[in-house]
Amino acid sequence: MDTSAVRGQGRRRRRIHSAEFKAHIVATCCQPGVSSAAVALANGINANLVRRWVKEAEVSTEMDSAAKAPETPMQAKAATPKFLPVPMPTPAAPPVAADIRIELQRGATAVTVTWPASAAGECAAWMRELLR
Known part of the structure; x- marks a missing residue:
């Protein structure tokens, strides 16, 4: 231009x-x-x-x-997007561990510790102290 x-x-x-x-x-x-x-x-x-x-x-x-x-009413229904409920399966409960099992080995010595799963916090604190 x-x-x-x-x-x-x-x-x-x-x-x-x-x-x-x-x-x-x-x-x-x-x-x-x-x-x-x-x-x-x-x-x-x-x-x-x-x-x-x-x-x-x-x-x-x-x-x-x-x-x-x-x-028409049929066209209005077809044109209107709708949300449909989708059934979701209920999540399965996680398996309950009866005990926490820790195996430690130093040289020829092997130690196995069994800790109740209900006291997992105390087990973690014990492990932190042990690994210092």
Whole structure:
């Protein structure tokens, strides 16, 4: 686009694009494999502007289709997403260990300690003291 004519006029004016031009750009962007940034670059306009036109076209299409076809109760049910309860199996209780068994070996000496699982905290404290 030649902007040399615009420079001499002083203040830069906002460009106004026709509805046909916008429709052409939106239709081009909606083709598979076409980048809206590439379409914008090829036509000398900002990519954000092209994205806004595409978004506005999508919204107006949704509004037109909603206004034209009144929904029947079956269509309303089909269109409304619903959350369905999914039965979850109850988690199995973890196996209860009757005892904590610790085997220690130093050289030829082997020691086996059996500690009740209900006193696991005391067992941990004993192990910390032992390993100091």
